[in-house]
Amino acid sequence: MGRAGAHFSITVRLNPAIRAAIATIEENAWLPDPLPAGGLGRRRGRFVSDAEIAEVRYTAFTARRKAEQVTGRLLARRVRRLNPACVPQGQGELFAVYWYYAAFTDSPLNSWRPRRPTAATRSSNRSSPT
Numbered sequence: 001m002g003r004a005g006a007h008f009s010i011t012v013r014l015n016p017a018i019r020a021a022i023a024t025i026e027e028n029a030w031l032p033d034p035l036p037a038g039g040l041g042r043r044r045g046r047f048v049s050d051a052e053i054a055e056v057r058y059t060a061f062t063a064r065r066k067a068e069q070v071t072g073r074l075l076a077r078r079v080r081r082l083n084p085a086c087v088p089q090g091q092g093e094l095f096a097v098y099w100y101y102a103a104f105t106d107s108p109l110n111s112w113r114p115r116r117p118t119a120a121t122r123s124s125n126r127s128s129p130t
Helices: 016-023 118-126
Strands: 009-012 052-060 072-080 098-105
Touching: 016 052, 016 072, 016 098
Parallel strands: none
Antiparallel strands: 009 098, 052 072, 072 098
């Protein structure tokens, strides 16, 4: 938590340090994404529902002084890359290939768990007439 008592959550680029951290996640640590019924994949424009999520402890800004380093949770989401055009008919995949997405947070909340909107949040998101 920061000096002002606020937490942060940001998406991060998949640079080599982030990829290395994701690679340390054990296979049995990946859990099915709790989003109901999946969603539309941004890259392929097709329906995906086989996403998995996991998290690992991560320290950012390790090239800086200790006082400037930030330790938190790296939240990773992977989606199996499905491209049947690349696999000859009758041949199964040799190994799974995934798209990865990541976010970094210092929040103690399980922010990767979706929350259903309640009547209170729906009404607070509406703009009031002026």
